[in-house]
Amino acid sequence: MTRKEKAEFVVEELEKLYPETPVPLDHTDEYTLLIAVLLSAQCTDERVNQITPKLFAKANNPADMVKLDVEEIREIIKPCGLSPRKSKAIYDLSHILLDKHQGKVPQSFEDLEELPGVGHKTASVVMAQAFGVPAFPVDTHIHRLMYRWGLTNGKSVDQTEKDAKKIFPRELWNKLHLQIIFYGREYSPARSPKLEKDYITVAIGRKSVLKDYK
Structure with a gap:
């Protein structure tokens, strides 16, 4: 897959898994x-x-x-x-x-x-x-998965954010960053990741992306 194809695949699969993205932190305003x-x-x-x-x-x-x-x-x-x-x-x-x-x-x-x-x-x-302004907050799940998926070099959180904003459409940022977080928690944790669960990484299939599973 090209980088663009990977990004499109990620968007399509995450939308199937998480069509709704409630804010994880309870709040009223x-x-x-x-x-x-x-x-x-x-x-x-x-x-x-x-x-x-x-x-x-x-x-x-x-x-x-x-x-x-x-x-x-x-x-x-x-x-x-x-x-x-x-x-x-x-x-x-x-x-x-x-x-x-x-x-x-x-x-x-x-x-x-x-x-x-x-x-x-x-x-x-x-x-x-809170305000609906397009942004792409990068937490540890996003940083890890963007690297595993070959969409960033993983050198820094700042670089991951820049790469995410370049490859994903601006109108998807607010929803997509939550979808990636949800996927990381459910399918691709930092500790003891399981390839049989993390099917997006398997589908992308780059050896350099999969090396941290060994």
Whole structure:
């Protein structure tokens, strides 16, 4: 297969498997999505979804969040890991939203990435899933599968994002990045991958792509 043919095959197969792509992180608005995505760093979506109801019961908007102190936030989110850094980021970014953005989550990559604890991936998720702006957030599943499928050289997450945006149509980015994540979790995990399950990789069939299965 050519690179273009591989990409077309991936799109076709993922659409069959995942015609619907619900956002994995439970949220009610842009702010709760932002906080959930921030918490998901080095933490599973399942764990985040267990923690956020407790946090949002106390504060589901910036004005209420700044009424809590950092230690109180930290105690709630501790099971997500990195709680000292994440709790301070949540508290500080809530202040910034109130001071600079009228309490609203900004709708630009630049403004989002200026917030504490918000990197390019988090900003991309918020822009895509909250505001519908085409973006291609790359997590470990996407980075791994794009390499296994021979669609990137795997040198860096940044390069994987650039390659994904080049080869996949812009109008598919927001749905496709979720489809790849779902596929990675179900069919092609990082540990103990099984070729009998990961049929997309088998169909693409490049030895260099399959070597990490041995």
